[in-house]
Amino acid sequence: MLVLTRKPDQSIMVGEDIEITILEVRGEQVRIGIQAPKSVMIHRKEVYEQIEEENRSAIISNPDVLPNLDDLVTKKRAENPV
Amino acid sequence: MITTNLEREMKVNTSRFGEISVEEPLIITLPDGMIGFEDCKRFVVLHQDPKNPLKWFQSLDDGALAFPIINPWDFKKDYSLSISDADADFLHMDEDTPKIVFVVVTVPRNNPAAMTANLLGPIVINPLRKIGKQVVLSDERYTTRHSIMEEIHMRSNR
Numbered sequence: 001m002l003v004l005t006r007k008p009d010q011s012i013m014v015g016e017d018i019e020i021t022i023l024e025v026r027g028e029q030v031r032i033g034i035q036a037p038k039s040v041m042i043h044r045k046e047v048y049e050q051i052e053e054e055n056r057s058a059i060i061s062n063p064d065v066l067p068n069l070d071d072l073v074t075k076k077r078a079e080n081p082v
Numbered sequence: 083m084i085t086t087n088l089e090r091e092m093k094v095n096t097s098r099f100g101e102i103s104v105e106e107p108l109i110i111t112l113p114d115g116m117i118g119f120e121d122c123k124r125f126v127v128l129h130q131d132p133k134n135p136l137k138w139f140q141s142l143d144d145g146a147l148a149f150p151i152i153n154p155w156d157f158k159k160d161y162s163l164s165i166s167d168a169d170a171d172f173l174h175m176d177e178d179t180p181k182i183v184f185v186v187v188t189v190p191r192n193n194p195a196a197m198t199a200n201l202l203g204p205i206v207i208n209p210l211r212k213i214g215k216q217v218v219l220s221d222e223r224y225t226t227r228h229s230i231m232e233e234i235h236m237r238s239n240r
Contacts, residue, residue, distance in 0.1 A: 043218045051218060063194070
């Protein structure tokens with residue numbers, strides 16, 4: 001992994017058209033600005049990991065027959081009348 | 083009258099539905115697969131009860147792999163998603179392209195009422211091209227474990 005030290009307002013270029021700027025450093029938090037072509041996908045890594053984890057639990061926990069949503073709603077209403 | 087079936091069918095052995103044969107126009111291709119399951123690229127939407135909004139997103143590459151799914155607007159009317167330009171390009175979509183959206187549901191086997199929906203990783207499908215993608219949203223309003231029953235109950239109490 002390439003490691004660089006940067007100060008606020010300094011940037012890093014990745015290739016010719018991706019610019020990553022350190023906007024602010026406050027305690028444990030770093031605000032980062034990213035300028036990139038619209039075709040480049042950018043997202044927080046932990047969201048990607050959460051989705052992967054949720055995909056796994058969706059296939060692990062699921063029953064063989066899906067419950068009927070309407071029946072569950074009716075049952076829940078009977079238990080908690082409005 | 084002579085009828086010919088020119089549509090090609092694909093036979094797959096599934097763990098829940100036994101052997102199924104799927105007509106080619108019903109096959110949805112996810113070129114990137116589902117997140118964490120990148121090798122499974124072809125899917126079909128199956129239901130056990132047509133009146134139940136919960137359906138299966140059945141992999142055709144792995145018969146044992148199926149995700150419970152739901153149309154998010156079936157339980158959360160105000161769900162909104164903004165698809166990035168990169169994802170729109172990937173799906174060959176513009177503003178006028180119809181789109182089908184499903185979210186993956188986790189149904190705890192022993193407590194189905196605690197089912198949750200992953201609102202951050204919807205499956206977006208371009209029905210004209212039969213291609214889809216599980217997109218990653220950066221939307222702080224949503225989580226990967228949104229309670230479906232609480233959402234329905236909250237709405238009915240309004």
